[in-house]
Amino acid sequence: MNDPLPTQRMSDLGSTEASSAASPFRLAARAARLNPSIIREILKLTQRPGVISLAGGLPAAELFPVGEVREAADRVLRETPREALQYAPSEGFEPLREWVAQSLQAQGVAASAGQVLITNGSQQGLDLIGKVLLDPGSTVAVESPTYLGALQAFAPFEPEVIELAGDADGxxxxxxxxxxxARFAYLLPNFQNPSGHCLPEGRRAALVDAAREARMPIVEDDPYGELWxxxxxxxxxxxxxPEGVLRLxxxxxxxxxxxxxxxxxxPPGLFPKLLQAKQAADLHTTGFNQRVAFEVLRGGLLERHxxxxxxxxxxxxxxxxxxLRRHLGPGWRxxxxxxxxxxxxxxPTHAPGLDTLALLPRAVERGVAFVPGAAFYADAMRAPTNRLRLSFVTVEPAVIEDGVARLARVLGDAADAAASDRASKAAIIAG
Ligand SMILES: Cc1ncc(COP(=O)(O)O)c(C=O)c1O
Known part of the structure; x- marks a missing residue:
């Protein structure tokens, strides 16, 4: 099979050697911690004709409010062309900062626009937080599993990553x-990536109390809260x-x-350093884009969209x-x-040899892609091998049906093979 996955194996989830060996020049130690995202590699595979991708984390493009964005862009260029195309403040476009503060206030958060930093995606926020709060060897506490992109953003700052043990509530x-x-705990309370889990009220309160007691700031990352x-x-x-939580x-x-x-x-005590880190990184987020977004938002698009x-x-x-209910075999949860x-x-736990990373090339051959669970653990080498993430938002229901049926066949075969392999090993040991 002509695809990059055989070389894109477990080592690429956690190894530091493959990426540094390629350069003829001496690299900084932190560069060795920059690794290719397995998700991006998988996304390349899924572009093959005939592959149903349940792998991506992209929103559904057919729902993009293209007309509103076009009109807003026209308006910005007509009404404030020079301001929009000039350098802009590092903090962000003031009306957009104000819009963010007001939407937080509407949720009962005492936020002021002066505490809002507009970033180049929330991914940049993760990088800036890493820069400001992490030293080599300092610890950061994360959920297990957690968002792969956060692990990637923190890695160059060389922290020790502690995976927080959890129960059914998180x-x-x-x-x-x-x-x-730990310098901070990184938490995703709403419909977590990858687990989809939403922290119940009691657990939220208990986690915040525990963090306050431990004087450990929380980084609250919430890109999915509105998608309920x-x-x-x-x-x-x-x-x-509010004094201890950084909200992305x-x-x-x-x-x-x-x-x-x-x-x-x-929080006001951290804002100036984050702003300086932002300034050093890119001076500011594109002013034109911020103005376009603000135009769209102030017209009440989100309420309609x-x-x-x-x-x-x-x-x-x-x-x-x-x-999933109809197609997946017994033992899948x-x-x-x-x-x-x-x-x-x-x-299934009765098939401990099941390895979703090893299964991915076979699944792609059979026309379906997913993200192996190991990608979402801080220690990929010790991550459970029997988990995987499926995305449902970009695929029509009929295609989801077909994709899950294909996936179930691949997983069923693998679970059977793993179980019978284990049974024959047990028989050899017993006999
Ligand atoms: C949990 C989480 N945080 C942050 C991001 C980054 O989002 P963006 O940089 O597009 O705002 C993503 C993207 O998928 C995500 O899932």
Whole structure:
């Protein structure tokens, strides 16, 4: 099979050697920690004709409000062309900062525009936080599993990553207390990437209490909170401890990702350093894009657009839940997410040889792609091998049905093979 996956094996999830060996020049130690994203590599594979991709984390492009963005761009260029094309303040476009602060205030958060930093996607917020808060060897506490892009953003700052133990409600307050001394805890309370899990109210309160006691700031990353399909999630973490929570937000999933707009709400004590890091990184986020987004937002687009997105994604979520129920073999477990973009599947425990990373090339051959679970663990070499992430938002229900049926055949064969391999090994040992 002519694809890059055989070389894109486990080593590429965690190795530092492959990436540094390629350069003829001496690289900084941190460069060795920059690794290719397996998700980007998988996305290349999924562009092959005939492959149903349940792998990507992209929003559905057919729902982009293209007309509104075009009109807003025209208006910006007509009314404020020189301002929009000039250098701009590092903090961000003032009316957009104000819009973010007001939307947080509407959720009961005492936020002021002066604490809002507009970033180049929330991904840049993760990088800036790493720069300002992490030293080599300092610890950062993350959920297990967690967002791969955050692990990548923190890695160059050479932290020790502690995976917080969890239970059915999410990471436990005891685990957070045990991580005392970590520079911060990185948490995704709403429809987590990759698990789809939403922290219940009681766990939110308990985690914030534990962090406050341990004097450990929380980085609250919430790109999916507005994408709920059954009920809005409980209030976020930042309103419970405004002095200790850095809140990241993104326009990528509710508007469009291509404008690359996110924001960071920082406590006053941290804001100046984050702003200086932002200035050093890129001077400012594109002023033109910020003005276009603001034009779209102030016209009330989100109020009209979000119900459409939620309805379409809910339909696709339901189609995937239904297809998984009908097609997946015994022993596979998942939680139907109340929002966001992902299902997280856990393979049967009676088939411990099951390795979703090794299965991916076979799945692609059979015309379906997913993201192997190992990608979402801080220690990929020790990550469970029987998990995988499926995205439902970009695929029509009929195609979801077909994709899940194909996937179920690949997973079923593999689980059977792993179980019978184990049984024959047991027989050899017993005999
Ligand atoms: C949890 C999480 N955080 C941050 C990001 C980055 O989003 P963006 O930089 O587009 O705002 C993503 C993107 O998928 C994500 O899933």
């Amino acid at each position: 990471p436990t307050p005891e685990a957070l207390r045990a991580a005392r001394g 399909y059954d009920a809005a999630p409980p209030p976020g973490l930042v309103g419970r401890w 937000g993104s326009f990528s999933k509710v508007l469009v990702p291509g404008l690359r707009l996110g924001w960071l709400l920082a 979000l119900p459409i997105v939620r309805a379409r994604y809910r339909e696709r979520r339901d189609a995937m839940a239904d297809a 998942w939680e139907t997410p109340g929002g966001g973009m992902f299902f997280w599947l856990e393979g």
